[in-house]
Amino acid sequence: MMKPHIYFNSNIDSPEEWKAALSQHFPNMQYSVGEICDDPDSVDVALVWKLPNRGLADFKNLKAVLSLGAGINQLDPARLPRHVPLARLVDDSLTQTMVEYAKAATFRYHRKFHLFERQTREARWTFVPATIARDTSVGVLGLGELGGAIAKALATEGFNVSGWSRSQKDIEGIATYCGQSGLAEMLAVSDIVINVLPLTDDTRSILNEEFFVQCKRGACLINMGRGHHLVDADLLAAIDAGQIQAATLDVATVEPLPPAHPFWMHPAILVTPHVAGISTPESASVAVAQNIRRALNGEPLAQQVNVSRGY
Ligand code: GLV
Numbered sequence: 100m101m102k103p104h105i106y107f108n109s110n111i112d113s114p115e116e117w118k119a120a121l122s123q124h125f126p127n128m129q130y131s132v133g134e135i136c137d138d139p140d141s142v143d144v145a146l147v148w149k150l151p152n153r154g155l156a157d158f159k160n161l162k163a164v165l166s167l168g169a170g171i172n173q174l175d176p177a178r179l180p181r182h183v184p185l186a187r188l189v190d191d192s193l194t195q196t197m198v199e200y201a202k203a204a205t206f207r208y209h210r211k212f213h214l215f216e217r218q219t220r221e222a223r224w225t226f227v228p229a230t231i232a233r234d235t236s237v238g239v240l241g242l243g244e245l246g247g248a249i250a251k252a253l254a255t256e257g258f259n260v261s262g263w264s265r266s267q268k269d270i271e272g273i274a275t276y277c278g279q280s281g282l283a284e285m286l287a288v289s290d291i292v293i294n295v296l297p298l299t300d301d302t303r304s305i306l307n308e309e310f311f312v313q314c315k316r317g318a319c320l321i322n323m324g325r326g327h328h329l330v331d332a333d334l335l336a337a338i339d340a341g342q343i344q345a346a347t348l349d350v351a352t353v354e355p356l357p358p359a360h361p362f363w364m365h366p367a368i369l370v371t372p373h374v375a376g377i378s379t380p381e382s383a384s385v386a387v388a389q390n391i392r393r394a395l396n397g398e399p400l401a402q403q404v405n406v407s408r409g410y
Pocket of ligand 1: 167168169170171193376
């Protein structure tokens with residue numbers, strides 16, 4: 100029976116719930132949480148959303164770093180031990196919650212709830228006719244595990260869906276694009292743009308002035324990726340210019356978004372506190388336990404991150 104020593108660190112996931120879920124898989128495990136870890140030499144695996152302040156260097160025999168998120172950049176990859184494999188989390192509960200969020204935010208724009216929320220505050224009964232889903236074009240940036248699932252789910256709802264990714268992908272029922280010219284083509288026809296790209300050197304600040312200029316006039320943006328994909332001032336300017344109509348932002352460059360940030364009070368912006376993709380320990384611990392077994396057996400990890408590629 101495997102007796103892994105698992106080190107856990109997160110400011111958003113519950114250490115107790117994760118302990119209960121993991122002990123179903125490893126009844127004899129050792130489990131350490133937080134900044135201070137007794138017996139660091141025996142830690143086999145670090146399961147982390149963020150790195151502890153001192154990093155992971157004390158764990159001399161570490162065999163794997165497992166992200167508690169689908170993204171890994173919040174782990175500050177430059178501070179990770181180079182020789183230890185790193186894996187991202189791919190889990191049904193995370194994918195499903197991302198899909199639900201994307202649908203909710205898309206339908207809100209499609210059925211103009213964002214306008215009616217404003218009209219409500221202004222006590223204004225102004226009829227705006229509805230359109231049907233196939234008349235709304237949605238462009239999804241990123242077609243991996245999450246973007247692919249979001250694109251398919253929106254196509255199933257009847258939206259006219261296209262998607263853009265670094266390398267060309269083929270997904271039934273979805274128009275797919277790649278490269279700079281592909282991006283321009285997709286943006287030119289998208290009423291709603293959803294970002295779920297991984298944050299890498301290539302995608303940092305991708306949602307900038309040049310990007311917004313290529314969007315269809317009056318497009319709505321939904322950012323479910325990372326705050327650093329977006330240049331905040333460029334979004335505000337694009338909204339002021341009427342180029343972008345509205346934005347839903349689940350992520351921010353600084354989280355929590357500081358109280359004085361102009362996004363808060365902006366009538367065209369909806370902020371949600373990084374809640375789009377949530378994994379339940381019960382569901383996600385299955386994939387995590389498999390990766391812990393792989394690490395202890397010296398096997399390659401599932402969902403292992405290619406650190407130079409960035410995801
Ligand atoms: C959430 O942002 C994640 O990376 O899972």
